[in-house]
Amino acid sequence: MMELKINRLTKQYKDKLAVDNVSLKLTPGIWGLLGANGAGKTTMMRMVAGILKPTSGGVFYDGLSIDDLGESYRDIFGYLPQTFGFYPEFTVKSYLEYMSALKGIGKKDASLTIERLLQMLALSDVKNKKIRRLSGGMQRRVGIAQALLNDPEILILDEPTSGLDPGERVRFRNILAEFAKERIVLISTHIVSDVENIATRNAVMKDGRIIAAGSTDALVDVMKGRVWRTEVSESDLFKCERLVRIANIRSESGGRASLRYLAENPVLPGSAPETPRLEDLYLWLFPEDSGTEEVR
Numbered sequence: 001m002m003e004l005k006i007n008r009l010t011k012q013y014k015d016k017l018a019v020d021n022v023s024l025k026l027t028p029g030i031w032g033l034l035g036a037n038g039a040g041k042t043t044m045m046r047m048v049a050g051i052l053k054p055t056s057g058g059v060f061y062d063g064l065s066i067d068d069l070g071e072s073y074r075d076i077f078g079y080l081p082q083t084f085g086f087y088p089e090f091t092v093k094s095y096l097e098y099m100s101a102l103k104g105i106g107k108k109d110a111s112l113t114i115e116r117l118l119q120m121l122a123l124s125d126v127k128n129k130k131i132r133r134l135s136g137g138m139q140r141r142v143g144i145a146q147a148l149l150n151d152p153e154i155l156i157l158d159e160p161t162s163g164l165d166p167g168e169r170v171r172f173r174n175i176l177a178e179f180a181k182e183r184i185v186l187i188s189t190h191i192v193s194d195v196e197n198i199a200t201r202n203a204v205m206k207d208g209r210i211i212a213a214g215s216t217d218a219l220v221d222v223m224k225g226r227v228w229r230t231e232v233s234e235s236d237l238f239k240c241e242r243l244v245r246i247a248n249i250r251s252e253s254g255g256r257a258s259l260r261y262l263a264e265n266p267v268l269p270g271s272a273p274e275t276p277r278l279e280d281l282y283l284w285l286f287p288e289d290s291g292t293e294e295v296r
């Protein structure tokens, strides 16, 4: 069974402990790496990709250190960085050809693979356009194509859904679902709903540490009995915000509001239990990230 073992991985920048003794075993499937901005996701991914040297700890692929694997690790590895140093003057196709050459893929294989990826990512129509002329979402898709060129066994995508429109998100999800069989895919995001329906397992990162990990179902289970819905008068909203953590407010007619909220008990009158979602867990763990007032 293929396994990527992250073992006590630590990165200390000058005065910042960006990744703090993280251990995680990744098995085939799609993993979400969730966490607010600054949690340490990018730093961890760059170490897993072998392009950033850890302060301590290591990454092991089927028991072998990726330092020892060297080039042969790069052969089975695909990586989409969060900020993507494009070659803006390249056309989509020439860029992918160039990247194939860098990855040591033969010309004939490359040309077939590129055609297939262009089609899969709906980029065929723009393949002769310069990258700088593409929309943000299209550029992301070129980045994803680049990461898939060598048909990697391990795929690391750092915030791949940023800049994608809803249609592109659905397409992306379908591509990954097809691709992820028998492979390890790790996707970071600070927007939970982006991976909620993609990832079957998740790791939640906060202040450089993994604070929760497991199947999406098991993680969502943590929120059972903590998610409620009730209706209140809009004039009472402010009061409610101080009592509970609000996940969602929907205006109803007659000055009423339907409130979805998180609390250990149904503290507001008329509350009925709601089915928890991964987003609820995230809000529970990262109240400061929610856009609503934090309960103090």
Ligand SMILES: Nc1ncnc2c1ncn2[C@@H]1O[C@H](COP(=O)(O)OP(=O)(O)O)[C@@H](O)[C@H]1O
Binding pocket: 013, 014, 016, 017, 018, 035, 036, 037, 038, 039, 040, 041, 042, 043, 044
């Ligand atoms: N090269 C660096 N030098 C110093 N601090 C850094 C560097 N890169 C990242 N950091 C800090 O490490 C923390 C984690 O950053 P990052 O891994 O980018 O988080 P995320 O991807 O979850 O937003 C942040 O506080 C960030 O400011």
Ligand SMILES: [Mg+2]
Binding pocket: 041, 042, 043, 082, 158
């Ligand atoms: Mg990041």
